[in-house]
Amino acid sequence: MRRVALKIAYIGTDFHGYQRQPNYRTVEGEIIKALKECELIEDTWTAHYSVAGRTDKGVHSTGNVISFITDGDIYINKINGLLPDDIKIIGEARVPYGFKVRFPEYRTYTYVQPIDSFDNIDLERIEKTIPLFIGEHNFRNFSKKNEKNPNREIYDMSFKKEGNVLIFTVVGKSFLWNMVRKMITAILKIARREFEISVIDELFKPVEQRQYIRLTPAPAKGLILSDMQYRNIKFKEYDYAKEKLVKVLYKQCLSYEHYIQADNVLIKLLDGN
Numbered sequence: 001m002r003r004v005a006l007k008i009a010y011i012g013t014d015f016h017g018y019q020r021q022p023n024y025r026t027v028e029g030e031i032i033k034a035l036k037e038c039e040l041i042e043d044t045w046t047a048h049y050s051v052a053g054r055t056d057k058g059v060h061s062t063g064n065v066i067s068f069i070t071d072g073d074i075y076i077n078k079i080n081g082l083l084p085d086d087i088k089i090i091g092e093a094r095v096p097y098g099f100k101v102r103f104p105e106y107r108t109y110t111y112v113q114p115i116d117s118f119d120n121i122d123l124e125r126i127e128k129t130i131p132l133f134i135g136e137h138n139f140r141n142f143s144k145k146n147e148k149n150p151n152r153e154i155y156d157m158s159f160k161k162e163g164n165v166l167i168f169t170v171v172g173k174s175f176l177w178n179m180v181r182k183m184i185t186a187i188l189k190i191a192r193r194e195f196e197i198s199v200i201d202e203l204f205k206p207v208e209q210r211q212y213i214r215l216t217p218a219p220a221k222g223l224i225l226s227d228m229q230y231r232n233i234k235f236k237e238y239d240y241a242k243e244k245l246v247k248v249l250y251k252q253c254l255s256y257e258h259y260i261q262a263d264n265v266l267i268k269l270l271d272g273n
Contacts, residue, residue, distance in 0.1 A: 001069050001070070001071045002069065002071070002094065003048075003067060003068070003069050003094075003095050003097050004067065004068065004069075004070060004071065004092065004093070004094060004095065004188075005065055005066070005067045005077075005093045005094075005095045005099065005101060005230075005233065005235070005236075006060060006065065006066050006067075006089050006091065006092055006093075007064070007065050007089070007090050007091030007092070007093075007228075007235050008027075008031065008064050008065070008066060008087065008088070008089055008090065009061055009062045009063070009064075009087070009088055009090045009241075009245055010027050010058040010061050010086055010088070010273070011058065011060055011065075011086040011087075011243075011245065011252070012027070012044070012055060012058050012059045012061070012221075013058060013060075013086070013221065013250065013252075014086060015027050015057065015058075015086075015167055016057050017056050017057040017058075017059075018051065018053070018056075018059075019054045020032065020053045024159070027055070027061075027087060027133045028051065030063070030083060030084055030087055031066065031083070031087065032044060032049075033082075033215055034079050034082040034083050035068070035079070037082050037102050038069045038072065038078055038079055038082065039072055040068070040072040040074070040079075041068055041070060042244070044068075045138055045189055047066070047068040047070060048067075048068060048069045048102075049068040049101075050067050050068070050101045050102060051064065051065070051066045051067075052064055052065040052100065052107070052228050053060070053065075053107065053225050053228075055223075056148070056178075056218070056223075057220060058220035058223075059220045059221075059223045059224070059225065060221075060223070060224045060225070061224065061228070062090070062173070062224060062225070062226050063107075063108070063172045063225055063226050063227035063228050064225050064228065065101050065104075065230075066101065067095065067099055067101035069097075069155065074082040074092060075091050075198045075240055076092060078085040078245070079179050080203060080241055081250050082253040085244070085245075085248045086248060088168055088241040088242070088244055089238065089241060089246050090238050090241045090242050090245075091236060091237045091238065092139060092235060092236050092238070092239060093234060093235045093236065095230075095233055098232075099178035099233075101118050104173070104228040104229055104230050105173070105229050105230060105231050106155055106171055106172060106228075106229050107150065107171070107172065107173070107174070107175070107204065107225070107227065107228050108169065108170070108171045108225075108226045108227040108228075108229075109169070109170045109175070109180045109223060109224065109225055109226060110167065110168065110169050110170075110223075110224040110225075110226040111167070111168040111169075111170070111180060111181070111184050111218065111223050111224070112165060112166075112167055112168075112169070112222045112224070113166040113167075113168070113184065113188065113218070113222055113224050114164060114165055114166075115165070115166060115194065115260045116164055119192075120171070120192055120193075121166070121188075121191045121192065122191050122192070123191070125190050125193070125197065126157060126159060126166075126187055126191050129186075129187050129191075129200060130157050130158065130159060130187065130195055131157075132157070132197070132200045132201070133157050133170075133183060133200070134154050134156065134157055134236055135153065135154065135256070136151060136152070136153040137151070137152065137153075137154070137204045137261075138151055138156075138204055138205070139151070139179055139204075139254065140148050140176075140206065140208075140216070141204075141205075141208070141209045141210055141213065142176065142179045142182040142183055142203065142215065143176035143177055143180070143182070144177045144178040144217070145177060146175075147176055150176065150206075151187070152170045152172060152173075152174060152175060152176060152179065153172055153173060153177050153199060154157065154170060154262065155168075155171045155172055155173070155190045156169075156171040157169065157170050157171070159258065163169075168184060168187070169226075172181065172266055173179050178217045180223060181217035181218040181219075181220065181223060182215040182216075182217050183216075183236050184218040185215045185216060185217060185218045186200065186203065186215055188218070189215075195209050195213075199213060203215075234261075236248070239267055
């Protein structure tokens with residue numbers, strides 16, 4: 001018997017989140033089914049199966065990690081062949097028997113926010129706001145529920161603008177439910193001058209503010225769990241598996257582009273052009 005860790009990437013669009021749920025298509029449901037078909041596990045309990053991050057409905061991943069104990073031989077090609085096109089194993093690592101997948105040194109989230117000419121975004125206000133999140137703070141007002149320990153530490157946070165897209169990167173050891181998406185909402189409201197920058201200090205106070213300062217989580221479709229880093233663990237990466245997901249994404253982009261271009265023509269027709 002040995003413990004193995006697998007890095008998984010998935011396109012979250014058509015999944016009802018990561019965690020298994022009756023009557024819903026989930027990432028975990030598909031993975032467990034494939035592992036059982038490969039005779040790597042009989043059930044999650046005896047295999048001591050665990051996952052680093054239980055992402056919400058619509059959230060994507062390029063760096064989530066699962067771990068389990070098995071006496072079977074791991075053939076990544078075989079597992080990927082049994083997985084649907086929107087999930088692939090992209091990395092493998094042999095890990096100590098006592099490896100705790102839920103406790104990486106740090107995890108990285110990426111958030112993608114489209115903007116357009118009608119979106120009055122002040123980039124300087126974003127630059128002034130982001131450093132306020134770095135360090136240890138009480139994030140209770142950025143969570144969906146009341147947490148026993150709402151204190152979290154952000155190691156690093158940055159953003160860049162690429163064309164009409166803002167790309168945020170957030171690095172920390174652990175995150176509360178909806179925390180990253182609510183952080184993005186607060187930043188965008190500040191950038192649009194709906195909030196003052198000082199609202200961040202108010203939200204960090206250890207008192208309930210959610211009924212007064214409402215933060216609807218930014219859309220899940222913009223969030224990517226992009227990386228997990230563990231001490232002294234190095235994954236063997238599988239480029240072919242990444243390429244398969246890229247092909248699926250290109251097809252999706254082409255389909256979405258069809259909708260976008262049709263919408264643009266529809267706008268022109270309605271405008272009388």
